[in-house]
Amino acid sequence: xxxxxxxxxxxxxxxxxxxxxxxxxxxxxxxxxxxxxxxxxxxxxxxxxxxxxxxxxxxxxxxxxxxxxxxxxxxxxxxxxxxxxxxxxxxxxxxxxxxxxxxxxxxxxxxxxxxxxxxxxxxxxxxxxxxxxxxxxxxxxxxxxxxxxxxxxxxxxxxxxxxxxxxxxxxxxxxxxxxxxxxxxxxxxxxxxxxxxxxxxxxxxxxxxxxxxxxxxxxxxxxxxxxxxxxxxxxxxxxxxxxxxxxxxxxxxxxxxxxxxxxxxxxxxxxxxxxxxxxxxxxxxxxxxxxxxxxxxxxxxxxxxxxxxxxxxxxxxxxxxxxxxxxxxxxxxxxxxxxxxxxxxxxxxxxxxxxxxxxxxxxxxxxxxxxxxxxxxxxxxxxxxxxxxxxxxxxxxxxxxxxxxxxxxxxx
Numbered sequence: 001x002x003x004x005x006x007x008x009x010x011x012x013x014x015x016x017x018x019x020x021x022x023x024x025x026x027x028x029x030x031x032x033x034x035x036x037x038x039x040x041x042x043x044x045x046x047x048x049x050x051x052x053x054x055x056x057x058x059x060x061x062x063x064x065x066x067x068x069x070x071x072x073x074x075x076x077x078x079x080x081x082x083x084x085x086x087x088x089x090x091x092x093x094x095x096x097x098x099x100x101x102x103x104x105x106x107x108x109x110x111x112x113x114x115x116x117x118x119x120x121x122x123x124x125x126x127x128x129x130x131x132x133x134x135x136x137x138x139x140x141x142x143x144x145x146x147x148x149x150x151x152x153x154x155x156x157x158x159x160x161x162x163x164x165x166x167x168x169x170x171x172x173x174x175x176x177x178x179x180x181x182x183x184x185x186x187x188x189x190x191x192x193x194x195x196x197x198x199x200x201x202x203x204x205x206x207x208x209x210x211x212x213x214x215x216x217x218x219x220x221x222x223x224x225x226x227x228x229x230x231x232x233x234x235x236x237x238x239x240x241x242x243x244x245x246x247x248x249x250x251x252x253x254x255x256x257x258x259x260x261x262x263x264x265x266x267x268x269x270x271x272x273x274x275x276x277x278x279x280x281x282x283x284x285x286x287x288x289x290x291x292x293x294x295x296x297x298x299x300x301x302x303x304x305x306x307x308x309x310x311x312x313x314x315x316x317x318x319x320x321x322x323x324x325x326x327x328x329x330x331x332x333x334x335x336x337x338x339x340x341x342x343x344x345x346x347x348x349x350x351x352x353x354x355x356x357x358x359x360x361x362x363x364x365x366x367x368x369x370x371x372x373x374x375x376x377x378x379x380x381x382x383x384x385x386x387x388x389x390x391x392x393x394x395x396x397x398x399x400x401x402x403x404x405x406x407x408x409x410x411x412x
Contacts, residue, residue: 024066025063027061030053030073031096032078036056045071047403050198065087068085068380071096074176078098079099081098120145122156129396130395132170136399137399139164140167145164156185156186158179163177174202176197176200181195219396231311231314234311243309243332244305246364248329248330249300251298260295264292267291304353305332321377322374324372325375334360336358340362344395361392371386
C-alpha cells in the first residue's frame with residue numbers, strides 16, 4: 001500500500017446563493033485616519049469582481065446575490081485589508097479603515113537566511129502544488145514572503161504584509177492572494193493555509209483562451225468546489241460522485257497521546273538541563289527515537305466502508321443560503337468521470353483503496369471540529385478549517401483553483 005500524506009487545503013469563505021433572483025450591493029468608503037483614500041482597489045475574494053474607490057474613497061459593487069462575501073482592499077503604502085460581509089435581504093454599507101504598512105514605509109534590515117531559498121521552494125510546492133498546472137505557475141513577488149522555521153516544532157510558517165502575486169499560465173489567471181497564514185509540520189506532514197484570492201484574466205489570443213477554457217474545465221470537474229456545489233443541489237450522483245465512509249479505529253500499536261507527550265517532555269526537559277552537547281551522555285537516544293516514532297505514527301487505522309452514503313441523509317438546510325453536513329469518521333468521495341492521472345500516481349498522495357475499487361479520483365474528507373460543516377450553493381465552505389483533505393483534493397492546490405463564480409460550459 002502506498003503511503004498517504006494528510007494535508008489541508010484551506011482557501012476562503014465566500015458564498016453566493018444561486019436561487020435568489022434579487023440582487024443587492026455592497027458600498028462604502030475606504031479611508032485612513034485622515035480621510036478617504038482615492039484609487040484604492042476593492043476586490044471580492046474568490047471572484048473576478050472588483051472596483052476602484054473614487055476621489056473621496058467611496059465605492060459600490062452592485063448586482064450581488066444574497067450570501068457571505070469577503071472584501072479585499074489594496075492600497076500602496078497600506079496593509080492589505082479584508083472584511084467579511086453578509087448580504088441577507090438588503091444592500092450593505094461598510095466603512096473600511098486601512099493601516100499604514102510600516103514595513104513598506106520604513107527602511108528595514110533583513111537578516112540573511114541561508115535556508116530561505118529551500119523554505120520558499122517548500123512553500124511553493126505545498127501552496128501552489130506539484131500538479132502539471134501548478135508547474136506552469138510562478139510567484140512574481142517572492143520577496144514579500146516572511147519565512148520562519150521552528151526547529152523544535154518542525155514547523156514552517158510563512159506570512160506576508162502584501163498581496164502575493166501568482167501568475168497561472170495553465171489556467172490563464174493572475175491571482176492576488178492575501179495570505180492569512182501558512183503552516184507546514186514536517187513531522188505530521190499536515191499543511192494548513194488560508195487566504196483570499198482575487199482572479200484576473202491573463203491577456204491572450206483566441207487560440208490561447210480556448211486552451212485556458214479547456215484546462216479550467218478539467219480543473220473544475222471533480223474538485224471539492226464541484227462536489228460541494230453538487231451536494232448543495234442534490235446532484236452528486238448525476239455529477240459523477242460516489243460517497244462512502246472511511247471508518248477510523250484507534251491504532252493498537254500507538255500509545256495514548258498523553259503518554260507519548262509525557263515521555264517526550266521528560267526527555268526534552270533533561271536535554272535542556274544538561275545542554276545540547278551533553279545530551280548523548282545523559283539522554284537515552286534509543287528511548288527518544290522510540291517515543292518520537294510513536295508520535296509520528298497515525299492515531300487511527302482506516303477501513304473502507306462499502307455502504308453508500310445517501311446525500312439526503314447527509315445534507316441539511318441551515319438557512320436560505322447555507323446547508324450543512326455533520327458526520328463521524330471520514331467521508332470518502334470518488335469522482336467516477338475521471339481516473340487518477342499518471343502524474344498523481346507518482347506522488348505520495350495516494351489513499352487506501354480496496355483492490356476491486358476502480359482507479360477513480362478518490363479524496364478523503366476529515367471532519368476536524370465538533371461543529372457542522374456549512375457550505376454555500378457555489379461550493380464555498382463557511383469555515384474552511386473545519387476539514388482536512390487527503391488524496392486528490394490534497395494533491396490539487398492553488399495551481400488548479402478556479403473562481404467561485406466559475407460556470408462550466410455545460411451550464412452556460
